[in-house]
Amino acid sequence: MDKIIMALFILAAGCTSLATTVQADEVSITATPVTDQIYMISGKGGNIGLFIGKDGTFLIDDQFAPLTEKIVKAIKSVGGDTPKFLINTHYHGDHTGGNENLGGSGTLIFSHDNVRESLSVGSFIETFKMKNAALSPAGLPVVTFSEDISFHLNGDNVHAVHVPHAHTNGDSFIHFKIANVIHAGDIFFNGFYPFIDVQHGGSLKGMIKATDKLLALADEKTKIIAGHGPLGNKVQLKSYRQMLGTAYARLSKLKNEGKTVEEAIAASPLADLEETWGDGLFKGERWIELVYAGVY
Ligand SMILES: [Zn+2]
Secondary structure, three states: OHHHHHHHHHHHHHHHHHHOOOOHHHOOOEEEEOOOOEEEEEOOOOOEEEEOOOOOOEEEOOOOHHHHHHHHHHHHHOOOOOOOEEEOOOOOHHHHOOHHHHHHOOOEEEEEHHHHHHHHHOEEEHHHOEEEOOOOHHHOOOEEEOOEEEEEEOOEEEEEEEEOOOOOOOEEEEEEOOOOEEEOHHHOEOOOOOOOOHHHOOOHHHHHHHHHHHHHHOOOOOEEEOOEOOOEOHHHHHHHHHHHHHHHHHHHHHHHOOOOHHHHHHOOOOHHHHHHHOOOOOOHHHHHHHHHHHOO
């Protein structure tokens, strides 16, 4: 019996990973200028940050493996080269799928300690029934850090900062101090309810704290590359922070009253937020289902 269940499990995981297979010819890659040297590259999966200059090409995240060739082509089209450095904002496959290709062609990969750990053992994300196989050594970060790390290149000081228990257990955002640009990783979903990987150490409270850190670094001119959604700014980040705070206050109240997740959903605590935030990745009901366990 156990064997049958296991076989079904593997089958289900296999089917859904097929469903998320990325066909390179169906994806168009675009590079949006953020400054003279920084671009946001979009295709399928998390937004990529690109920083070009005389010291070499620096990349933040790399979407899916089948897209690497197209991504490198897009990088070259705006004056960059095969990345010298790559940093992963977190372990999710839509941000790290190109690691093996890039690492294998000489790119030096950086990440928080926990990202390397997750990538080296593989993962299964229940929410999307998504299985990520362990990466081969070529795809694993070579340099890891526990708190933060700084890069000094291409005329800027680039600070990668870990934020605990936010979207996952190993998120970092990247701050270009001179250019006044932030790549927020998946701390920021610009315009819709964010996925929070509670199963792997994420929490709503951590997302709020991380967002507050970003807000403290930003001014009205800061360009903010969201993990998902369009290129953003402080006004948009602020309204996202407000939404997270409102959701937290209401959900933690229900939790303190001892309500189960079903009872919390039935109480429709986010009804007034739905129109603005519920038309992206998740409807409010589904979002409550995802984050409730991580409300504490
Ligand atoms: Zn993610």
